[in-house]
Amino acid sequence: MPTVSMTVNGKQVSADVSSNTLLVTFIRENLKLTGTHVGCDTSQCGACVVHVNGNSAKSCTMLAVQAEGAEITTIEGLAKGNDLHPMQKSFQENHGLQCGFCTTGMIMSAVDLVNKSDKLDDASIREGLEGNICRCTGYQNIVKSIQAAAKEMEA
């Protein structure tokens, strides 16, 4: 079994994994960081989105060994201690979640979307969420949450 090492939420981690272990499995089973979810088998739903070297990535679509040496941020690493990320606060403030299952991936995607966009309007946010499925909210309050957080993050 190959040994894989990476930095997850600022901590150096290392483990022996099968070569076919998915990054999401490594995060959930080895690191017990269960905030990253698995909602499909085909890389469509986005419940598993984490940041790999600052880019959002579907962790069900990467092998753990592909993340060798990478800097990973999961939902558990987004807040600074008790100080929630503006995107997290905004989802609560704008009722951007219901059952919460897609939420962690949705927030991680949204942070990356805002970080990489100069100007986000309703249409570009909706387009940017193409890779994340929510069955509860009808997306309206997710869009609202991202708009509000974007303002906060720019400030």
Next chain:
Amino acid sequence: MTTETGIGASVRRKEDKRFIIGKGRYLDDITKPGQTYGYFIRSPYAHAKINSIDTSEALKAPGIVDILTGPDMEADGIGPIICGWGITSKDGTPHKAPAHPALAVSHVKYVGHQVALVVAETLQQARDAAELVEIDYEELPHVIEVGDALASDAPQIHDDIPGNLSFDWEIGDRAAAEQAIASAHHVTRMDLRNNRLIPNAMEPRAALGEYDAGTDEITLYTTSQNPHVHRLVLSAFNAVAPEHKLRVIAPDVGGGFGSKIFIYSEETVCAWATKKLDRPIKWTADRSESFLSDAHGRDHETHAEMAFDADGKILGFKVSTKANVGCYLSTFASAVPTYLYGTLLNGQYTMPAIYCEVQAGFTNTAPVDAYRGAGRPEATYVVERMIEIGAREMGIDPGEIRKRNFIPPDAYPYETPVIMAYDSGNYALAMDKAQAAIDYSGFEARKAESAQRGKLRGIGYSAFIEACGIAPSAAVGSLGAGVGLWESAQVRFNPTGSVTVFTGSHSHGQGHETTFAQIVSDQLGVPIDQVEISHGDTGKVPFGMGTYGSRSLAVGGSAIMKAIDKVVEKSKKIAAHTLEASVEDIEHSGGVFSVAGTDKKMTMAEIAFSAYVPHNYPADVEPGMDETAFYDPLNFTFPAGTHIAEVEIDPETGTTEILDWVAVDDFGNVINPMIVEGQVHGGLAQGIGQALLENCVYDKESGQLLTGSYMDYCMPRADDLPTFRVETINTPCTTNPLGVKGCGEAGAISAPAALMNAITNALGKEIDMPATPEKVWRAAQGL
């Protein structure tokens, strides 16, 4: 009482914190010491006989614990999966339901049918071992569509059920409806298809069984909307364990939409197998399994005839429906196309005569059961498409024809010809507001503007009604329900004044931890951050019936109100004793108990402390402050409203853009407007999904599920949906103490008709759901 957290305030949700920081605890997040992993071997065939199952090689595989099959379950006396609602056919015979073993014994009846459970130390080992199990199947003829299944030459699915017919049910007055149709000025006749859907809660179903040999107790963690119903059925019918030795825990559940009501094979098997193997066993569906084996929704073929007089007044309505129930009758499958469907065909209108008949047919497909709305979307679709088409045929404005037929606001209680008694409503008010919001009178100008750009613009109504707050136990009992449909609540004060509320309702996205806390905070003056809502664990909460049918607030919330009443009654006695007054003189408001006409008073917190430290205490009052109530509703509730959709179609590409959506709903009193709006948004997304995108397709030739992944089954994405404009009107429900009606299903019930009315208005011709670009393009091109 602080209004910021009381009834009517958009309080931000208490439960959100754990979800936004990744600390939600969904089933797959739970791991037990010594846990094994279960993997289900499923049928690759739509219909086949199992000649043999050879597990010998697989049992030598690395990490294997055991492989369990249907005969193993039978040998242990585990009973079959049951249907909990009895339907009586026209001829007086009870519905026919085939025996449904949790693991197939001799035959498989659909692709995805559970055949064996492979248990291993890791999931990968279980999957690998499953590859080594050799099953000899002998394929048999299958049938997929309900119309085909009920035809005389159809393959026989169950030996003991001739013609694949579960029941042939009716409601209403056939002769009166036919008479009205025969003598009418105009009759609208239509065949309508209500497409089959797959619910797709984002958290897949899962189960984790854990057996404690020391206490002989099984704990089943499962993705359930009603853990006590799971425990009851698994004990009383499946004989997995006696009820007092089975604890069912539904932790954070990631959406349900009906699909997690039912008692499925997988949790039954895990609950049984954990004791048999004396190891914890976890099974989590992958998405492919969810598509194959979650109970599907809808799937009706309907012929309807609506009779009108010359003014467009409805004289009679006759509906014949064939309902596909899949290969077995799921937990509430028989109630959905009958008492949740035929009883709502009256809509918001005065209809002198209604008749509905429903034939439920078995097919070689996954079981079909309640999915968000459950019968009521199907009814609304038939009613609201028929009146719209009737208006078109008669040259009457579609808003106007509805107004001519609305039950007037002074006609309540209003008894329909299909056994419902509506308690309250104001349908014209909702429509007026919706028409004003969307600028209905400006539509023709907008349509002309679209036409100049080569686009087809359409507008469509849906004036829906639903029966929620399910339900008065005596009423549903008389209609065949095997259970009562009350709800429980326990309001427990701690000595320091904080409160834990135990509710039989179950939240899987609805926000009960906030809404219910608002009620307690409002009524008893406890700061909302000192109110905790506990649910989902049969080891903690009183027996309860769970969450479905938009019932949690109307029934579960009402149970909390009843428990609060008991707290207030007891508190008055304690206050009277302490303040040296008579009980009759104690007045209560928002957690303050005062002696009338004086400034003497006690707070709820002081009274709770006194109840636990009863040094100066009335002799005839028990210590403690912990009150339980059970609430059985007097009637269903009847949320209703008008939705108007406006669309623009590109005839060159067949794409439909939803330009505007106005929803004006009457949910009675509203506890948390923010949460209510969110529920409407979500329901609309699912209803629009049905009308525009989603469709479950089995291949008729092979019986394979063609739409078995998110690459094949089109879920609504953010850019498929518009920004909804949601308003409420509030005529309080007269039959529950909160005056609430329920909001969870409204969007899914109303949306398909509104959208299809808009699309067909734009096209000038009829098409069935889903209105895919190809279908729309063909219609627009006249093909």
